[in-house]
Amino acid sequence: MKFHHIASAAVIALAACATPAEEAGAPAHDIAAFNAPPLSPEALLSHVRVLASDAFEGRAPGTNGERLTIEYLQQAYEAAGLQPGVVLADGTRSWVQETQLTAATLTNTPTLTLSGRDGARQYEYATQFSAWTRRLDPTVDIENAPLVFVGYGVNAPELGWNDYEGVDMRGKIAVILINDPDFETGDDRGFGGRAMTYYGRWTYKFEEAGRQGAAGAIIIHETAPASYPWQVIQSSTGSARWDVVRADRGANRAGFEGWINNDVAMETFRRAGLDFNRLKARAQTRGFRAVPMGSLRGSIELQTRTETRTTNNVVGVLPGTQRPQETIIYSAHWDHLGRCPAIDGDDICNGALDNATGTAALIELARRFSAEGAPQRSVAFIALTAEEQGLLGALYYQQHPLFEPRNTVAAINMDGINNAGPTHDIEVVGFGKSQMDDLIAEAVQAQGRRVAPDSSPEAGYFYRSDHLHFAQLGIPVLYTSNGIDMVDGGVERGRAINEAYVAHNYHKPSDEVTEAWDMSGGAQDLEALYAVGRRLADSGMWPEWRENAEFRAAREASRR
Structure with a gap:
């Protein structure tokens, strides 16, 4: 997420993952979040409590935490009305895109x-x-x-x-x-x-x-x-x-x-x-x-x-009713660090904000799209692996795209959802690169809020999350970050919350759900991201890169 420059890459020991068929007899999770309205603060928090629980052991790729995460995502996607998004060589469908990694x-x-x-x-x-x-x-x-x-x-x-x-x-x-x-x-x-x-x-x-x-x-x-x-x-x-x-x-x-x-x-x-x-x-x-x-x-x-291991991207799709070959992508990385150096006896880096929140958002956006009816274009929901090891799940997707890049309308990435309450603003990382800025600005303005440009463009945060590899395919992308102008406490409180997270919780065992969590602001941000995706999915609009964007040439080449 936005603070990736703070911490080192984790050393992970990948274990062989059981296939969905092998896990068919495993007990199903009770998806309590589905008792709450789609995209509500209650539903989001309920997913995060499961995904960031100690039982998931920090969701490191290749561990039992990956197996539990994939199982949860598959069941949630299916319950939300999605279809498996991966077409295998024999024509059958799967929820997972196997991703081969090497470690040196x-x-x-x-x-x-x-x-x-x-x-x-x-x-x-x-x-x-x-x-x-x-x-x-x-x-x-x-x-x-x-x-x-x-x-x-x-x-x-x-x-x-x-x-x-x-x-x-x-x-x-x-x-x-x-x-x-x-x-x-x-x-x-x-x-x-x-x-x-x-x-x-x-x-x-x-x-x-x-x-x-x-x-x-x-x-x-x-x-x-x-x-x-x-x-x-x-x-x-x-x-x-x-x-x-x-x-x-x-x-x-x-x-x-x-x-x-x-x-x-x-x-x-x-x-x-x-x-x-x-x-x-x-x-x-x-x-x-x-x-x-x-x-x-x-x-x-x-x-x-060196060693070679396997992990998985998890993909669900809501097929379009009129132009199913044209796709809008929502993405978030499901992985975190797994076991990490213990602090006060706790050695599980649960990754609640980073990025159980984004994973929860994928599920709830899928529920919201289904509840409002299938759109004209297809919408894909991709939970990416190995982001913490260098955006590798997204890189694998770039090399093996499941939806034709030239027919992919746009991609919206989520890495860390606001858990501190409502804000007057939402920040667009990489502001000025594409017409996606205009769409999110209109959606946020309809909420009585405003878009703020990237507050630290010199740090290059745009290039530090998974959407980068969609952009390199030429696909216009949208990546937002928490606003800092809090409804309760203003900019001073917003900055203090961000600074405290970086100093005390980022990539540490303390990135857990606490009583202080308030997902109402995150739900509001996601409503805006839903509005952008729904508008694209129910129209013939093709957002473009700005003239000065380094990914414009790739888009033009793919469309030719």
Whole structure:
């Protein structure tokens, strides 16, 4: 959800999941929420109490918690009038889309060695650098690879910007700045000013370094442009790196990926005889060219253990009455961290807000659509897996879409539903990217409320939840976040609630239902999201990306 930059990725141990057929004899859950009106605060809270209970053990993929979650979702979807949304090879239907994942775990404690004319210096794992590999090889050994400063590591032909132009990165290590070239300047140099684009995300920078054939890729950590301190990177060091199964076993990625802290970076530039601040300023201008870092060479050896496991997306669909091939998607991730480091004897990260609330919303939106009658277009409700491991359920869906992207009208994603009471506003993350903004604004205005733009666009929250992979297919998306202007207590109380959640409950065992929960504001937000989906589902409307949105080209290509 919106606070994903705060905590490290969880290490999960996936267990084999029983199939629905194998679980047919399991006792059914009593879905108490169905005794309350659809999309009501009572129904939402009732689902969350079940999904975030200790019995579900934090809903980690591949655990008994996944089995219970899938069972609950299947029964709820069926009771809500949905059909299984996955068509298997033999023509039968299933509620689950099996998702193959790989995990790569370091078995050694690596050392990063940077050598130059002044000798060799070694840096300490976790405290000074972090590194991993996406290649599923037992050993990755990089020796004396030249370092090249590639600015922000961006190759954006549509913007006329290529930090790699004129340099052959094969056998070399790319040294890269985080965020976009216009983050610090604030003026829009093609990347939206201070608002981060996908080109500013660390995930993109590693992907592009791999496409350029780099032997390694190192990002320089700076707290402001990264939007989180070094401790966040340090806390995830050593964790298993999860990914979808790739045919090339990660061969298209750089041999290693990682970060160096700011002190190491400054020392490295000094050793190379380079002025970091001057080069950084050059990298913020169009026409920048990569700069070899003198005589410096990098060496590192990574030893890795890999495994492959299966988890599941859960998919239900309400077929359209007139144009069933055209689909609106609602999505939310069902997974959380499972067992986690104990606090006061509690080692279950229940994930009540993150994201039992979004999972509950899927069920209740399905009930609401059914209660109001099937729409003209189909509506799909997708509960995605492995979001906490890097949006992997959504990535798998991107690679194996169940509904044709060119016929998918829009996607609405939910990650953390307001549990603190009514607000005067609702925040749109990624505001300004598509015409979905206009639809949610009209729905919220009809409630006597207002839409607020993303309050922290420079942090790139738009690129940190599952809807990203729908957007990369070209599908216009809507992702909202809690408003902070509380009816009871105003902005001051809203900010205090958000800050307290991040400080005390986010990705901790204390993310549980308490007596203070008030889902009335969340229900109001979901009524607006329902209104947007219903309007699209009962019309011939096709929302479009704005001219400056980086996903517009993908949409145009898919529609052709």
